[in-house]
Amino acid sequence: MQKVAVVTGGSSGIGLAVVKHLTSQGIKAVSWDLKPSTEGVPFVECDVTSETKVQEAFQKTLETYGAPTILVNNCGLQFMAPVDEFPLEKWNQLLSIMLTGTFLCSKTVIPVMKKQKWGRIVNISSIHGKEASAFKAAYVSAKHGVLGLSKVMALELAEFGVTVNSICPGFVDTPLMRAQIKKQSELNNMTEEKVISDIMLKPAVIKKFTTTEQIADMVSFMISDSASTITGEAFSMTGGWGMGR
Numbered sequence: 544m545q546k547v548a549v550v551t552g553g554s555s556g557i558g559l560a561v562v563k564h565l566t567s568q569g570i571k572a573v574s575w576d577l578k579p580s581t582e583g584v585p586f587v588e589c590d591v592t593s594e595t596k597v598q599e600a601f602q603k604t605l606e607t608y609g610a611p612t613i614l615v616n617n618c619g620l621q622f623m624a625p626v627d628e629f630p631l632e633k634w635n636q637l638l639s640i641m642l643t644g645t646f647l648c649s650k651t652v653i654p655v656m657k658k659q660k661w662g663r664i665v666n667i668s669s670i671h672g673k674e675a676s677a678f679k680a681a682y683v684s685a686k687h688g689v690l691g692l693s694k695v696m697a698l699e700l701a702e703f704g705v706t707v708n709s710i711c712p713g714f715v716d717t718p719l720m721r722a723q724i725k726k727q728s729e730l731n732n733m734t735e736e737k738v739i740s741d742i743m744l745k746p747a748v749i750k751k752f753t754t755t756e757q758i759a760d761m762v763s764f765m766i767s768d769s770a771s772t773i774t775g776e777a778f779s780m781t782g783g784w785g786m787g788r
Contacts, residue, residue: 545569545570545571545609546570546571546612546613547570547571547572547573547604547608547609547610547611547612547613548562548565548570548571548572548573548611548612548613548614548615548766549572549573549575549601549604549611549613549614549615549648549652550562550565550572550573550574550575550615550617551574551575551576551589551591551614551615551616551617551618551644551648552574552575552576552617552618552619553572553573553574553575553576553580553584553586553615553617554574554576554578554579554580554584554586555580555717555718556715556717556718556719556755557617557619557667557712557715557717557755557758557759558574558576558615558617558618559574559580559582559584559755560754560755560756560758560759561615561617561755561758561759561762562574562580562584562585563582563584563759564756564759564760564762564763565613565759565762565763565766566584568763570613571585571608571609572584572585573585573586573587573604573608573611574586574587575587575588575589575591575597575600575604575648576588576589576618577589577590585608587600587603587604587607588600591618591640591643591644591645591647591648592639592640592643592644592647593647594647594651597644597647597648597651598651601651601652605655610655610659611652611655612652612655612656612659612661612662612663613662613663613664613665613766614648614649614652614662614663614664614665615664615665615666615667615762616644616645616648616649616664616665616666616667616689617667618640618641618644618645619640619641619667619669619719620636620637620640620641620719621637621679621682621719621722621723621726622636622637622681622682623678623679623682623723623726623727623730624678624730625677625678626680629680629681633681634680634681636681637681637682637685638681638684638685638688640685641682641685641686641688641689642684642685642688642689642692645666645689645692646692649664649692649696649707652664653696653700653705656700656703656705657700657703657705660703660704661704661705662700662703662704662705662706663705663706663765663766664693664696664700664705664706664707664708665707665708665709665710665762665765665766666689666690666692666693666707666708666709666710667709667710667712667758668686668689668690668693668709668710668711668777669682669686669711669712669713670711670712670713670779670781670784670785671683671686671687672686672687672689672690672709672711672777673687673690673711673777673779673785674746674784674785678727678730686711689709690709690711690777693707693708693709693775693777694707694775697774697775698775701774706765706770706771706773706774707774707775708765708770708773708774708775708776708777708778709776709777709778710758710761710762710765710777710778710780711777711778711779711780711781712753712758712779712780712781713747713752713753713779713780713781713782713784714743714744714752714753715752715753715754715755715758716752716753716754716755717755720752724738724739724743727742727743744782746781746784746785747781747782747783747784748782748783748784748786749782749783750782751782753780753781753782757780758780761778761780765778
């Protein structure tokens with residue numbers, strides 16, 4: 544039977560790479576996003592911050608593609624400002640998308656996984672789920688929360704043959720990251736080239752950005768039989784940033 548995978552935020556960046564990679568492996572991968580990809584991948588409109596919209600997306604996926612037993616929670620957003628200047632609406636927005644969205648999508652898909660006695664949940668967290676950076680209060684808080692939620696789900700779902708793991712990338716070359724470079728340049732009064740060398744890649748041993756394809760490869764491993772005894776883990780893909788912590 545063909546496996547069905549849901550990838551949130553699958554219309555661009557890391558999510559799109561994951562959808563395309565899983566599709567190449569014979570998995571029916573479906574993007575849950577607000578807008579479809581320009582590359583025409585299978586798409587179901589979904590606002591991950593709304594329980595009603597998530598349930599509607601799940602029902603449409605079930606009817607159109609089949610029961611999803613793979614979930615990749617990937618939706619992300621960034622906003623940077625000092626804590627004392629951080630707008631509450633932006634704080635709420637980022638936590639709603641990245642933490643509440645991960646909770647709602649997982650909550651909705653878990654019953655199918657339990658019934659099938661098999662499932663894989665892969666949460667795209669960040670090195671900022673383990674480390675902090677200035678001006679990223681909401682992002683860092685949400686990504687730390689994703690790691691905690693992942694561990695709880697791993698404990699609860701192990702007996703049902705469901706694994707839950709997180710991937711913690713450093714800087715990945717995506718449109719979201721490129722927007723961060725511009726914002727960091729403004730906040731730190733630096734050129735974009737200096738932002739890349741002196742802020743983004745400074746903590747890393749390998750001085751280059753991770754690619755979306757590398758993240759997709761890691762997702763592929765995490766849902767494979769080879770990873771069937773791995774759960775509750777958070778794998779860094781950072782070029783060595785944060786080694787030993």
